[in-house]
Amino acid sequence: MPSTVKLPATKRIEGHGRVSLYLGEDGRVSGAHFDVTEFRGFETMLEGRHGVGDAAHHQPYLRRVPGVAPPRGGESGRRAARRGHPPTAKMLREILHLGGFAQDHALHFFFLAGPDFLLGDGTAARDLLGVIEADPELAKRAIGLRRAGQRIVEIVGGARVIPSRRSLAA
Amino acid sequence: MMAKPTLATVALGGCEGCHVSLIDAHEGLLDLLEVVDLVNTPTQVRTNCPTTSMSFSSRSVETEADLAHLRRAREVAGTLVANGSCAVLGGIGGLRNLVHRETCSRPRSAQRARSRSGPTDCRSCSSAADRSRTSSRSTTRFRLRAGDKNLLACAMAAVAGDPYDPPRRNLCDECPRVKDKLLHHTQDFISDNVFALMELDQIDPEACLLEQGVVCMGPMTREGCGAKCTSASVPCRGCMGPSRLEFEQGGKAVDALAAVLPAGALMYMEDLIGTTYRFSLGVSVFPGLVDSDGGDLDA
Numbered sequence: 297m298p299s300t301v302k303l304p305a306t307k308r309i310e311g312h313g314r315v316s317l318y319l320g321e322d323g324r325v326s327g328a329h330f331d332v333t334e335f336r337g338f339e340t341m342l343e344g345r346h347g348v349g350d351a352a353h354h355q356p357y358l359r360r361v362p363g364v365a366p367p368r369g370g371e372s373g374r375r376a377a378r379r380g381h382p383p384t385a386k387m388l389r390e391i392l393h394l395g396g397f398a399q400d401h402a403l404h405f406f407f408l409a410g411p412d413f414l415l416g417d418g419t420a421a422r423d424l425l426g427v428i429e430a431d432p433e434l435a436k437r438a439i440g441l442r443r444a445g446q447r448i449v450e451i452v453g454g455a456r457v458i459p460s461r462r463s464l465a466a
Numbered sequence: 467m468m469a470k471p472t473l474a475t476v477a478l479g480g481c482e483g484c485h486v487s488l489i490d491a492h493e494g495l496l497d498l499l500e501v502v503d504l505v506n507t508p509t510q511v512r513t514n515c516p517t518t519s520m521s522f523s524s525r526s527v528e529t530e531a532d533l534a535h536l537r538r539a540r541e542v543a544g545t546l547v548a549n550g551s552c553a554v555l556g557g558i559g560g561l562r563n564l565v566h567r568e569t570c571s572r573p574r575s576a577q578r579a580r581s582r583s584g585p586t587d588c589r590s591c592s593s594a595a596d597r598s599r600t601s602s603r604s605t606t607r608f609r610l611r612a613g614d615k616n617l618l619a620c621a622m623a624a625v626a627g628d629p630y631d632p633p634r635r636n637l638c639d640e641c642p643r644v645k646d647k648l649l650h651h652t653q654d655f656i657s658d659n660v661f662a663l664m665e666l667d668q669i670d671p672e673a674c675l676l677e678q679g680v681v682c683m684g685p686m687t688r689e690g691c692g693a694k695c696t697s698a699s700v701p702c703r704g705c706m707g708p709s710r711l712e713f714e715q716g717g718k719a720v721d722a723l724a725a726v727l728p729a730g731a732l733m734y735m736e737d738l739i740g741t742t743y744r745f746s747l748g749v750s751v752f753p754g755l756v757d758s759d760g761g762d763l764d765a
Binding site: 307308310311312333334335336337345357360366403424425428439442443446453455 | 480489490495496557558559562564565694695697700744
């Protein structure tokens with residue numbers, strides 16, 4: 297008989313979510329539903345906001361949407377504002393994003409979702425602590441990769457986590 | 467051998483940047499793991515909230531579920547530390563306190579077009595609290611900016627039982643830019659006009675940004691971030707919160723800047739609230755003064 301399996305909380309992703317799996321008569325999954333269970337109100341909050349000294353008005357706010365990869369948020373603001381950019385700024389921004397990808401993808405693979413593949417079934421802790429314990433050398437190399445990516449973001453953007461100088465890159 | 471103290475991080479409503487800061491400590495995290503057991507974070511598998519010696523709570527209370535989660539964390543943690551601008555000040559999310567919750571929750575046409583998860587009834591919005599609130603109302607008050615070495619220093623101090631002294635001065639003391647006109651008593655304003663950073667013909671890389679006529683929140687903001695933004699020639703926007711002894715960061719901004727910059731220019735600033743209360747509206751009395759429901763200022 298059809299039933300629903302509810303997973304009330306998600307971990308190892310950015311933010312809060314809830315998953316519902318719908319099982320058909322044969323007990324197989326016939327559908328799935330993912331709900332975001334967070335609320336911040338950015339859509340309304342940004343109405344009427346301007347930035348004195350900020351190139352694209354909503355970038356500083358939008359950088360705070362994704363905590364794992366803030367340069368991405370700023371980029372969405374720039375694109376929504378349809379800001380043009382000189383070639384130098386474009387190149388600087390690409391470097392910033394490449395650095396951000398390196399640290400963000402390394403975080404996702406080695407510490408968040410990746411442990412499911414790296415550590416396999418039956419491991420007590422399929423998370424970053426599990427990786428540190430199971431393969432400390434790999435963990436150190438992953439840390440090194442993230443540090444390198446963040447250093448690029450810091451040099452171009454002015455700060456590791458939320459690069460404010462991104463505004464100067466238009 | 468005594469068991470190591472246990473540490474958890476509690477995730478409410480926000481961007482997770484402060485949680486990632488723990489991982490961003492890189493090798494420092496390994497040092498911390500030598501002295502504590504990290505028993506629950508959003509980046510780990512475990513889902514319940516165990517009893518811990520110490521918990522770091524980040525993000526702000528946005529929904530009823532967040533409030534329940536925070537109360538549970540307060541019950542089970544020996545020491546609860548409010549970590550980050552959202553937890554202590556309300557953060558960016560505090561800006562939604564300028565409007566009614568219903569205004570925030572109404573679906574936008576763009577959401578209808580792109581949503582793949584069915585009708586936009588926005589289930590999380592229905593449980594949204596009337597106002598965004600900080601978690602520091604029920605915790606020890608520490609202000610730790612995401613990505614900063616303060617996080618580790620505070621954690622290590624708490625583990626060792628040492629007192630932790632948050633920074634006491636404002637950003638101008640930490641900022642390496644050269645202050646000249648600001649330090650001399652004069653009847654004149656320090657700049658003829660107020661400029662957006664992009665409007666300057668030449669950005670002097672050494673001189674104070676306020677002296678160049680660019681609005682900078684440094685005088686109203688607590689130090690401790692390493693002055694990364696001003697060192698990169700980007701004016702401070704106050705994410706470390708109001709300086710010690712102040713709690714109305716925007717009010718203090720108008721008060722302080724009106725003394726040194728042409729007041730007419732401040733009046734014509736396009737978004738005074740977004741600039742001066744960007745991170746601290748959650749702890750400001752301002753929305754409550756305008757409308758006791760924290761409602762729409764235009765209503």
